Amino acid sequence: MSTLLFVTASLMGENSKSREVGADYVDSWRTAHPAGVVVERNLTPANVPHLDMSTLGALGVAADKRTADQAKAAAFADGIIEQVEAADTLVLAVPMYNFAIPSTLKSWFDHLARAGRTFRYTAQGPEGLLKNKKAIVVVSRGGYFGADAAGVSNFQDPYISHILGFVGITDVTIVAVEGQAIGPEAAAKGLAEAHSAIRALSPQAIAA
Numbered sequence: 001m002s003t004l005l006f007v008t009a010s011l012m013g014e015n016s017k018s019r020e021v022g023a024d025y026v027d028s029w030r031t032a033h034p035a036g037v038v039v040e041r042n043l044t045p046a047n048v049p050h051l052d053m054s055t056l057g058a059l060g061v062a063a064d065k066r067t068a069d070q071a072k073a074a075a076f077a078d079g080i081i082e083q084v085e086a087a088d089t090l091v092l093a094v095p096m097y098n099f100a101i102p103s104t105l106k107s108w109f110d111h112l113a114r115a116g117r118t119f120r121y122t123a124q125g126p127e128g129l130l131k132n133k134k135a136i137v138v139v140s141r142g143g144y145f146g147a148d149a150a151g152v153s154n155f156q157d158p159y160i161s162h163i164l165g166f167v168g169i170t171d172v173t174i175v176a177v178e179g180q181a182i183g184p185e186a187a188a189k190g191l192a193e194a195h196s197a198i199r200a201l202s203p204q205a206i207a208a
């Protein structure tokens, strides 16, 4: 069964522009996959803690030897990976914070990238193990970071493309909502352009 995982990471909640545009894709995907399953995961500091030594340590202990705390930590970390493994389509809604991604999303990636599970090192270099998935990434930002404007200080979409590719997700489409802090007209234009761009995408899943 097709499954779409919608990951949101804005502190603006329902007012998030990246979420609003990402939800457009989710809606058209639902129409194209009436029997498909949509899972939404909203990342907050409370529900995605930093990866710490207690979690990393727990993952290094055999499942049947873990303490109750270690079992809980490992189950949380495994849950992040399992949610992605179960999805054939990912929609990530990502605000730009200080030229990069929200720290909650960084924590989520820190849990997702696990040697031997979502990537492995080979003689030919690293190999991502989360294959046959596609990602639609909606980035939103106050300014303009497109190809012709200040691209050099954009640590948002290049990082997302890189880390997704590292774990095997190489089919990545990025839609940008730009100019959200420039003024009402620029914000409305940036939002409308992003809505048009996302509606032009075909909501096909990779796996049936």
Ligand SMILES: Cc1cc2nc3c(=O)[nH]c(=O)nc-3n(C[C@H](O)[C@H](O)[C@H](O)COP(=O)(O)O)c2cc1C
Residues within 6 Å of the ligand: 010, 011, 012, 015, 016, 017, 018, 019, 094, 095, 096, 097, 098, 099, 100, 140, 141, 142, 143, 144, 180, 181
């Ligand atoms: C803490 C914080 C940091 C931000 N840093 C940047 C930035 O570095 N560059 C930028 O263009 N916009 C920046 N912005 C503006 C947001 O990227 C913009 O409002 C965007 O629409 C947020 O996405 P959202 O609407 O999905 O929450 C920042 C906003 C906040 C709250």
